[in-house]
Amino acid sequence: MSRIAYVNGLYVPHREACVHIEDRGYQFADGVYEVFSLHRGQMIGETGHMERLAHSLSELQIDWPVSRRALSILTREVARRNRVRDGLIYLQITRGVARRDHPFPENAESALVITARRLPALDKQALRSGVGVITLPDIRWKRHDIKSVSLLPNILGKQQAREAGAYEAWLVDDDAMVTEGTSSNAWIVTKDGELVTHNTSQAILNGITRLSVLEAAAEAGVKFSERPFSVEEALSAKEAFITSSTSHVKAVTSIDGKTVGNGHVGELTARMLDLYVEFIEGKGGPSKTDTWN
Amino acid sequence: MSRIAYVNGLYVPHREACVHIEDRGYQFADGVYEVFSLHRGQMIGETGHMERLAHSLSELQIDWPVSRRALSILTREVARRNRVRDGLIYLQITRGVARRDHPFPENAESALVITARRLPALDKQALRSGVGVITLPDIRWKRHDIKSVSLLPNILGKQQAREAGAYEAWLVDDDAMVTEGTSSNAWIVTKDGELVTHNTSQAILNGITRLSVLEAAAEAGVKFSERPFSVEEALSAKEAFITSSTSHVKAVTSIDGKTVGNGHVGELTARMLDLYVEFIEGKGGPSKTDTWN
Numbered sequence: 121m122s123r124i125a126y127v128n129g130l131y132v133p134h135r136e137a138c139v140h141i142e143d144r145g146y147q148f149a150d151g152v153y154e155v156f157s158l159h160r161g162q163m164i165g166e167t168g169h170m171e172r173l174a175h176s177l178s179e180l181q182i183d184w185p186v187s188r189r190a191l192s193i194l195t196r197e198v199a200r201r202n203r204v205r206d207g208l209i210y211l212q213i214t215r216g217v218a219r220r221d222h223p224f225p226e227n228a229e230s231a232l233v234i235t236a237r238r239l240p241a242l243d244k245q246a247l248r249s250g251v252g253v254i255t256l257p258d259i260r261w262k263r264h265d266i267k268s269v270s271l272l273p274n275i276l277g278k279q280q281a282r283e284a285g286a287y288e289a290w291l292v293d294d295d296a297m298v299t300e301g302t303s304s305n306a307w308i309v310t311k312d313g314e315l316v317t318h319n320t321s322q323a324i325l326n327g328i329t330r331l332s333v334l335e336a337a338a339e340a341g342v343k344f345s346e347r348p349f350s351v352e353e354a355l356s357a358k359e360a361f362i363t364s365s366t367s368h369v370k371a372v373t374s375i376d377g378k379t380v381g382n383g384h385v386g387e388l389t390a391r392m393l394d395l396y397v398e399f400i401e402g403k404g405g406p407s408k409t410d411t412w413n
Numbered sequence: 414m415s416r417i418a419y420v421n422g423l424y425v426p427h428r429e430a431c432v433h434i435e436d437r438g439y440q441f442a443d444g445v446y447e448v449f450s451l452h453r454g455q456m457i458g459e460t461g462h463m464e465r466l467a468h469s470l471s472e473l474q475i476d477w478p479v480s481r482r483a484l485s486i487l488t489r490e491v492a493r494r495n496r497v498r499d500g501l502i503y504l505q506i507t508r509g510v511a512r513r514d515h516p517f518p519e520n521a522e523s524a525l526v527i528t529a530r531r532l533p534a535l536d537k538q539a540l541r542s543g544v545g546v547i548t549l550p551d552i553r554w555k556r557h558d559i560k561s562v563s564l565l566p567n568i569l570g571k572q573q574a575r576e577a578g579a580y581e582a583w584l585v586d587d588d589a590m591v592t593e594g595t596s597s598n599a600w601i602v603t604k605d606g607e608l609v610t611h612n613t614s615q616a617i618l619n620g621i622t623r624l625s626v627l628e629a630a631a632e633a634g635v636k637f638s639e640r641p642f643s644v645e646e647a648l649s650a651k652e653a654f655i656t657s658s659t660s661h662v663k664a665v666t667s668i669d670g671k672t673v674g675n676g677h678v679g680e681l682t683a684r685m686l687d688l689y690v691e692f693i694e695g696k697g698g699p700s701k702t703d704t705w706n
Contacts, residue, residue, distance in 0.1 A: 137435075138431035138433050139431055139432065140428075140431050141430045141431060141505075141528070144568075146432060146439045146562070148562065148564040149564055150564070150568055153440075210513060212440065220503060222564075222571035222572070222596055223568070235434070235435075235513075257555075260554050261553050261554045261565070263566075268565050269439070269440060269442055270564075270566075271442055271443075271515075272441065272442045272473075272561050272563040273554050273563075274441075275515045278515035279474075279517050282516045
């Protein structure tokens with residue numbers, strides 16, 4: 121079966137799916153995106169994704185290409201046509217096609233692309249292996265709360281991580297605080313068993329998995345604190361992990377080559393993965409989704 | 414005559430010119446560009462543009478899609494097919510098409526798009542009118558020396574300028590220094606007649622027009638200094654102007670609604686426009702192009 125993509129009103133074979141060279145997404149990174157995770161046929165955190173999308177579009181003054189309700193139907197239809205039960209739906213909206221000029225065009229119509237891709241089903245056993253991260257200066261622009269396709273610094277960071285044999289790069293701001301990873305949120309567990317992750321602000325993207333983990337923690341009575349932490353604090357932490365729609369809850373066992381905790385997947389990290397899976401299988405995603413910056 | 418675009422080896426009608434939805438330029442802003450100015454059939458500062466392009470590609474580890482020599486021929490051919498003697502050539506190179514994943518793909522081939530557009534011939538009389546600029550915090554990523562398509566903060570800044578009735582926005586760093594405009598370099602003339610523009614560093618894009626003006630100034634014995642200046646200094650300056658491939662040398666007569674100098678196009682600004690036009694008509698562009706960051 122060949123993959124099908126949705127592009128501006130049409131379902132087309134993936135290999136033929138294209139956008140105009142003057143789509144502002146291509147020339148100006150003038151667009152936003154969301155990556156929805158599908159778990160056993162269920163879309164995880166759809167409400168959260170849609171609300172964050174609304175925030176991104178609103179901050180950039182990009183119109184919805186179709187109604188939110190229609191978008192929800194289209195994402196499901198793309199998953200269905202690609203027979204994806206476990207995997208990802210990728211959705212991108214740009215300001216549309218216009219003769220190249222910096223200011224917002226008068227008459228462009230927002231462009232919409234949706235694709236879906238199968239992935240192996242969520243495998244707790246496979247997730248229960250630690251990864252290494254490196255730290256890099258956070259050289260990104262200052263509006264990380266907007267999920268824009270302006271991802272050049274992110275890919276450069278991820279590439280540096282891979283070249284260093286690491287899984288992810290944690291980005292460090294001018295105050296030596298870890299903001300987040302290039303495509304994940306960053307977490308530590310303090311010596312007294314408290315979860316810590318950066319508070320929502322323009323400095324981070326508020327991850328849907330991050331929100332689910334926080335809500336699952338609250339329900340289970342696990343202590344947590346939303347605040348910045350330094351690389352130094354992370355290095356002396358008991359445990360560390362990352363969260364994202366594709367990595368779920370993944371243990372970090374080394375930072376810049378230095379061992380975190382005892383070098384093995386932490387006890388609370390493993391528990392949070394269990395709680396997270398239980399949470400999404402029960403509720404389908406976070407219910408508290410009111411803060412995007 | 415309908416416009417012709419060059420896209421990955423083919424000359425195609427502009428309205429049908431497209432790139433794949435998984436071109437990394439579209440999904441990650443993983444690409445660079447150059448805008449060449451054509452004046453009376455002559456490409457201005459071609460060597461400078463090509464050397465800056467080499468810098469951008471090298472910093473991002475993107476391969477040349479064709480040789481530099483072939484690229485030079487292709488740009489001319491696109492101009493010829495579109496019968497452009499005065500106007501712009503737009504050239505974009507991205508890391509190419511690959512399944513969406515942050516790290517650099519193993520086997521992607523760089524993508525190349527070239528377009529050309531006619532513009533009214535350079536009109537010194539028209540350029541001799543002042544414009545207003547506003548100032549905004551510089552929220553861009555920290556590698557302004559790379560001419561990437563990661564331009565979202567630039568278009569947001571330009572849009573804010575237009576909504577404020579201004580022509581351009583000058584971007585101000587954390588030290589209250591003006592780095593550059595959203596698509597131009599920023600200049601002032603001090604009380605004692607010295608030209609000042611930000612020195613080359615990762616904080617600015619070294620404009621080809623900027624280089625031509627500096628070289629023309631040196632030849633004519635006009636004093637200049639390459640250093641940062643503050644908004645305060647600009648407001649008490651005698652004159653101000655911007656340079657770019659499309660605005661050439663354009664007087665700035667107000668900053669944030671406050672008059673610069675006597676509110677009219679400055680004497681040295683007018684002279685620099687004359688010297689610049691003389692310079693490009695004589696030499697075709699800057700000869701000193703060795704510093705890109």
